[in-house]
Amino acid sequence: MKKQLILGPPGTGKTTSLLDIVDDCLLRKIPPDRIAYVSFTQKAAREARDRAVDRFNMNPDDFQYFRTLHSLATRVMGLKNDDFMHAENYKEIGDRIGLESFTGKKASWQGTESRNVNCGNHLLNMIDVARNMKLPLAEYVRALPQDIINYSIGRDGKQFKVLAAELNAYKQAYGLRDYTDLIIDPVRLEYPPLNVDVAIIDEAQDLTAAQWDFVDRMFANVKELYIAGDDDQCIYQWNGADVKHFLGLEGERRVLAKSWRLPRRPWMVANWITGKITERYKKDWTHRDGEGIVTNVKGFTSAPILEGGEWMVLARNNAFLKAVQEWLINKGVPIKRQDYDIINPADMHAIHAWHILSQGNCISGASAKLMYGALTTKKHVAYGAKVRMADVDDDATLCHDELRDEFGLLADISEDWWDTLTRIPKKKRDYYRRVRQNGESLRNPRVTISTIHGVKGGEADNVLLLPDMARQTHKLFSRGDRYRDEEHRVFYVGASRTKENLYICGQQGNYRYPFPPFQERSK
Numbered sequence: 001m002k003k004q005l006i007l008g009p010p011g012t013g014k015t016t017s018l019l020d021i022v023d024d025c026l027l028r029k030i031p032p033d034r035i036a037y038v039s040f041t042q043k044a045a046r047e048a049r050d051r052a053v054d055r056f057n058m059n060p061d062d063f064q065y066f067r068t069l070h071s072l073a074t075r076v077m078g079l080k081n082d083d084f085m086h087a088e089n090y091k092e093i094g095d096r097i098g099l100e101s102f103t104g105k106k107a108s109w110q111g112t113e114s115r116n117v118n119c120g121n122h123l124l125n126m127i128d129v130a131r132n133m134k135l136p137l138a139e140y141v142r143a144l145p146q147d148i149i150n151y152s153i154g155r156d157g158k159q160f161k162v163l164a165a166e167l168n169a170y171k172q173a174y175g176l177r178d179y180t181d182l183i184i185d186p187v188r189l190e191y192p193p194l195n196v197d198v199a200i201i202d203e204a205q206d207l208t209a210a211q212w213d214f215v216d217r218m219f220a221n222v223k224e225l226y227i228a229g230d231d232d233q234c235i236y237q238w239n240g241a242d243v244k245h246f247l248g249l250e251g252e253r254r255v256l257a258k259s260w261r262l263p264r265r266p267w268m269v270a271n272w273i274t275g276k277i278t279e280r281y282k283k284d285w286t287h288r289d290g291e292g293i294v295t296n297v298k299g300f301t302s303a304p305i306l307e308g309g310e311w312m313v314l315a316r317n318n319a320f321l322k323a324v325q326e327w328l329i330n331k332g333v334p335i336k337r338q339d340y341d342i343i344n345p346a347d348m349h350a351i352h353a354w355h356i357l358s359q360g361n362c363i364s365g366a367s368a369k370l371m372y373g374a375l376t377t378k379k380h381v382a383y384g385a386k387v388r389m390a391d392v393d394d395d396a397t398l399c400h401d402e403l404r405d406e407f408g409l410l411a412d413i414s415e416d417w418w419d420t421l422t423r424i425p426k427k428k429r430d431y432y433r434r435v436r437q438n439g440e441s442l443r444n445p446r447v448t449i450s451t452i453h454g455v456k457g458g459e460a461d462n463v464l465l466l467p468d469m470a471r472q473t474h475k476l477f478s479r480g481d482r483y484r485d486e487e488h489r490v491f492y493v494g495a496s497r498t499k500e501n502l503y504i505c506g507q508q509g510n511y512r513y514p515f516p517p518f519q520e521r522s523k
Contacts, residue, residue: 003251006228009285010270010496011261011459014228015044018200019051021226025198026056036065036194036219038072039202041457045071048200065196069211072218073182076191085171085178093170094120097162104178123160127167131180132208132240137164145476145483180210187213193220205229208240227251231281232274235453235490237482247279255283261459263292266495266502269518273492277485293501294518300324303464303503306331311447314455314494315466316473320508321449324466332434334445338454343432347424348442350374351432354417357400365396368403374421375411382408452494463498466505467491467513474511487513 008014018037025035032052039045049066052058065072087103094102099120130140141160171177177185187210199219201207204227207215219225227249234243259267267287274280297303305311305328315321325342328335335342351374353367363371372389375381385408392398392407403409411420418429435442448460469477469487476483491513495502504515 001222002224004224004226005249005251005253006226006256007253007281007283008228008230008256009232009259009283010230010493011259011288011499012256012285013260014230014256015047015202017256018202018226018228019048021198021200022048022052023055026052030197032058032062033064034195034197035063036072036196036199036222037063037202038065038067038069038200038215040068040206042068042071044202065194069207069214070179070182073186073214076186076194076218077182079177079182083175083177085176089170089174089176090124093163093166097159097166099159099163120159120163123163124167126160127164128178128180129238129240131184132210133242134209134213137161145479183208183210183214187217191217194218196222198222198224198226200226200228202228205231205234205243205246206236206241207246209242209245210240212242212245225251231279232277232283232489233456233493235456235486235493237486243279247281253281255285257285258288259285260288261499262287262496263290263500265292265294266498267292269294269502269515270492270496272516273488273495277488277492279482279485290500292498293503295501295503296506296515296518297464297503298506299508300464300466300505301327303462303505305333305447305462305464309446310461311464312455312458312460312462312497313447313449313464313466314452314497316452316468316490316494316513317470318451319470320466320468321451323508324464325449328447328449329431330434332431332438332440333447334435334440334442335447335449336445338448338450343435343442343445344424344428346370346373347421347428347432350421350424351417351442354421357403358413358417360400362397362399364394365392365398366394368392368396368398368407369394371421372407374423375409376422380409380411380420380422382410384408452490455497456493459497459499461498461500462503463494463501464503464505465491465494466508467515468507468509469511469513470509471511477513491515 006014006017008017022035022037026032037045037048045066045068049060049063052063053060064075067075085104090102090104094100102120104124105121126140127137130137133140135143171181196219199222201215206229229246231243231246234241234246237243262270264287300313300323313321313324325335329342349367349370353363353371356363369389369392372381372386377383377386389407398407400409400413418433421429432442440446448455448458473487477487504518
């Protein structure tokens, strides 16, 4: 078997290199149904499939193994949606054992740094991580630092054991699976390997021990295996990622040697961080042309975000983003988050529809429905009008007179949208209005606010990095060993998102990742 490990530092074109491998396979007449491309995101798998479809004029259905790991396992096992645990199933379990608001939506202490009123979802996450790491639950818990045990389990230790037992019993009784079962069961039940010749595994540094077993079994018979990733960007060890397995892989190693993202100075910061990681592959790689900027700013208000441009504001934990978000909203800067919509797309469609209508133009049925959703019944639209509007075809064309005469539009079309679309909360309307008054785009927010974990793979011209750490994280960082390496990797990912300029914010809280001071230099 040909086995190649492709190491791709930030911005070095790892995705393009993998797509080139797909192209080469097809040029060598390897049938698309004998090529597997496995990624952690549907977006990456679809990008590879769509590029091959366009270039070779093929049918997307031919690429049946271009999938996420979990999607591939679902196909292998022939499962459907009804075969999986859902929120109502978890609620039933919670009701049985006294866990309120137990939804099955796993919440990690490492990802949130906050404890819910009920920690059932935290406990579920720990059970899931232990299974992904292939550790008995008791052994996994014993290996945790005492701080984490006290924080995540604490007084709920008895419920922890009860929950683990109840989950297993419930799934067996009803023949249901969760997403970890998807990965474990094909190995446990000895499913045969896939009948493919080439397998490409992307973002392999984030695979857990259980996922490595699944990959090894499914692709045991391939002639060519390409494993791509970057150990320095392994920031999900708290979720079971097995970086030691990745670091122990055998086979030919290929380092993608030039970043097309990072200019020289941000690249130097990235290398300064990786120099502190104790367990890693050594990689010789260089930066793109250009100097860029690396500079300290006293606080986030000192960064030139208000001057325009594309930005990412990144922090270790969500708690540190709250003040930045409130400041940007008050300043009328259009922002987006990875985890929820600050600027609601439905609101934007409603505002746009009102604007078009006020100019004497007609709108589509789909736009009219969204606009009506933002209008107040009896004040701006007649009682029952929204029900009639729901039956209109999305492709229909509706003008003001028709909306007024047949669909109960009462609002004065000459009024401003912020006085009319009152179903949009006032704080939202005021924010949208400030953005528009600043001449900014609501449809394409130029500032992304995110945790570092949530933005992995992304990039922006300017990055404002908040180096603050929560007390819990700093305690682990101070211990050294693998916990210190994990935090170095997290801030490496954060610092390497920039395409031009990196601004490192001054300390806002009690604990901070130890960046050295930097002085601004011109590009």
